Amino acid sequence: MRSRNSSRGGIRLFAYRLLLLFSVFGAWHLLTATGILPRFFFGTPTLVLENVARWFINGKIYAHLGVTLVETLLAFATGTLLGLVIGLWLALAPIASSLLDPYIKAGNAMPRVILAPIFAVWFGLGILSKVALGVTLVFFIVFFNVYQGVKDVSPIVLANARMLGATRRQLLRYVYLPSATAWVFSSLHTSIGMAFVGAVVGEYLGSSSGVGYLILQAEGAFDINTVFAGILVLTAFALVLDFAVTALEKRLLRWRPAAPIVEPH
Amino acid sequence: MTPALALEQITCTFAGASSYIAVRDVSIEVSPGEFVAVVGPTGCGKSTLLNVAAGLLAPSAGTVRVLGEPLRGLNRHAGYMFQAECLMPWRNAAENVAAGLQFRGLERLESIRRAQEWLARVGLEDFGSRYPHQLSGGMRKRVALAQTLILDPSIILMDEPFSALDLQTRQLMENELLELWTRNRKSVLFITHDLEEAISLADRVVVFSAGPAAHPIGQFAIDLPRPRDVAEVRLTKRFLELYQRIWELLKGEVLKGHAQQKLI
Numbered sequence: 001m002r003s004r005n006s007s008r009g010g011i012r013l014f015a016y017r018l019l020l021l022f023s024v025f026g027a028w029h030l031l032t033a034t035g036i037l038p039r040f041f042f043g044t045p046t047l048v049l050e051n052v053a054r055w056f057i058n059g060k061i062y063a064h065l066g067v068t069l070v071e072t073l074l075a076f077a078t079g080t081l082l083g084l085v086i087g088l089w090l091a092l093a094p095i096a097s098s099l100l101d102p103y104i105k106a107g108n109a110m111p112r113v114i115l116a117p118i119f120a121v122w123f124g125l126g127i128l129s130k131v132a133l134g135v136t137l138v139f140f141i142v143f144f145n146v147y148q149g150v151k152d153v154s155p156i157v158l159a160n161a162r163m164l165g166a167t168r169r170q171l172l173r174y175v176y177l178p179s180a181t182a183w184v185f186s187s188l189h190t191s192i193g194m195a196f197v198g199a200v201v202g203e204y205l206g207s208s209s210g211v212g213y214l215i216l217q218a219e220g221a222f223d224i225n226t227v228f229a230g231i232l233v234l235t236a237f238a239l240v241l242d243f244a245v246t247a248l249e250k251r252l253l254r255w256r257p258a259a260p261i262v263e264p265h
Numbered sequence: 266m267t268p269a270l271a272l273e274q275i276t277c278t279f280a281g282a283s284s285y286i287a288v289r290d291v292s293i294e295v296s297p298g299e300f301v302a303v304v305g306p307t308g309c310g311k312s313t314l315l316n317v318a319a320g321l322l323a324p325s326a327g328t329v330r331v332l333g334e335p336l337r338g339l340n341r342h343a344g345y346m347f348q349a350e351c352l353m354p355w356r357n358a359a360e361n362v363a364a365g366l367q368f369r370g371l372e373r374l375e376s377i378r379r380a381q382e383w384l385a386r387v388g389l390e391d392f393g394s395r396y397p398h399q400l401s402g403g404m405r406k407r408v409a410l411a412q413t414l415i416l417d418p419s420i421i422l423m424d425e426p427f428s429a430l431d432l433q434t435r436q437l438m439e440n441e442l443l444e445l446w447t448r449n450r451k452s453v454l455f456i457t458h459d460l461e462e463a464i465s466l467a468d469r470v471v472v473f474s475a476g477p478a479a480h481p482i483g484q485f486a487i488d489l490p491r492p493r494d495v496a497e498v499r500l501t502k503r504f505l506e507l508y509q510r511i512w513e514l515l516k517g518e519v520l521k522g523h524a525q526q527k528l529i
Contacts, residue, residue, distance in 0.1 A: 154349075154351075156350065156351045157354075159321055159345070160345070160352075160409075160412075161353070161368075162321070163319060163339065163343070164368055164412065164413075165369055166364075167368070174353070174364070174368075175353065178353070178355040255355045255356070255357070255397075256398075
């Protein structure tokens with residue numbers, strides 16, 4: 001329960017945050033209106049907001065947002081599933097894991113955005129190539145967290161489950177998997193963010209729909225206001241995704257007092 | 266009568282830079298329904314022995330017999346209460362207690378129902394939906410106790426199960442354990458470094474030497490009448506006599522063990 005005092009503090013904080021937002025837009029407006037910053041490169045905030053409003057009013061944005069959302073979710077689901085299965089397998093198979101270790105490291109170290117042109121060639125300019133890019137980004141986050149989750153299982157908990165009669169398969173289902181999924185859930189923010197990055201970057205590098213495509217098109221026409229509008233919409237969209245993830249996490253990780261995260265670098 | 270659990274000439278050697286003999290030539294028998302406590306200085310390989318009895322660890326030499334049969338693999342007749350936290354943190358108390366039944370193929374709802382009964386028996390009927398991190402240390406031990414006893418094992422192995430608890434909680438738990446055990450007598454092998462705990466609980470106390478190569482150096486029948494209250498029995502004359510006799514033997518080993526730990 002929040003005390004009245006802290007909720008009043010919360011309102012004040014919210015007000016200050018809004019104030020900060022308005023001052024940034026205000027400064028932007030002043031600097032571009034007075035010509036200190038060239039409007040051609042920095043746009044005009046009123047026109048940017050007008051653009052955003054027009055998109056939502058004439059409904060043009062929804063189809064593009066829908067495409068980006070579908071790509072993000074598909075990349076997230078596929079990457080998570082692959083990371084989960086391969087992570088569990090390698091964590092429990094020491095020989096395979098020591099064999100594949102350098103390749104996993106190499107795969108993670110590689111800047112995977114560079115694969116986008118290859119995926120475009122393989123999968124075309126549609127949704128699939130963006131999903132593939134997102135999968136390569138999500139996979140490693142999930143993989144390392146699953147791996148960590150399996151290694152994280154306390155040997156006592158494991159011995160206890162075995163003494164309680166768990167077979168190997170039951171250990172996998174009732175001990176390793178819950179521990180691993182806990183780690184996956186705690187990295188949810190990072191992995192859904194990465195899926196989003198994969199989708200947008202993929203669209204930006206070549207596509208026929210999606211918010212990244214809108215930005216690409218506007219950039220080609222030197223329409224900086226539309227570029228900024230696209231960025232604004234993407235940011236808001238990412239925030240909404242993040243809120244959704246937080247809500248999901250609260251439900252799924254009830255049993256957990258605090259959640260650590262491993263991030264691949 | 267065939268002993269419920271018999272350790273015969275058990276030796277455990279751990280390979281390493283310098284191989285370390287944890288226990289050597291240990292033979293202990295636990296009769297059906299008997300409560301045996303093993304006391305010894307810390308680090309004397311008592312837990313190693315328990316792991317051998319559970320089948321979690323294969324001895325370097327010697328045989329374990331369970332109800333007369335040589336043990337291969339895990340000891341399916343034994344329940345094990347660990348010293349450290351052993352509950353699955355992602356399962357609530359009831360699901361933790363029900364786990365063993367589910368592993369044996371019992372239907373989920375039925376196993377939860379029976380788990381609730383056991384939670385009530387250890388005084389936690391209202392805590393079934395709490396997760397381990399929402400329970401106190403004593404409550405978690407109760408859950409672990411119910412988790413072990415629900416499977417009705419004929420042998421119970423206990424590795425200093427209450428050592429992490431404060432004194433009051435500990436005595437409460439010891440009394441509860443005795444009460445549950447009296448109702449349905451199992452063979453118990455109880456490991457502890459606390460002599461008072463050993464005497465107040467057990468039918469027989471086995472004293473271990475300090476490690477390495479720890480082995481039993483004496484055993485004492487505890488003829489204190491049951492039912493016992495662990496707090497009150499400590500004040501009786503007979504308890505003190507037993508305590509003095511066993512402590513005389515144990516004292517030397519504790520000092521030896523202490524000196525060795527200092528060397529390390």
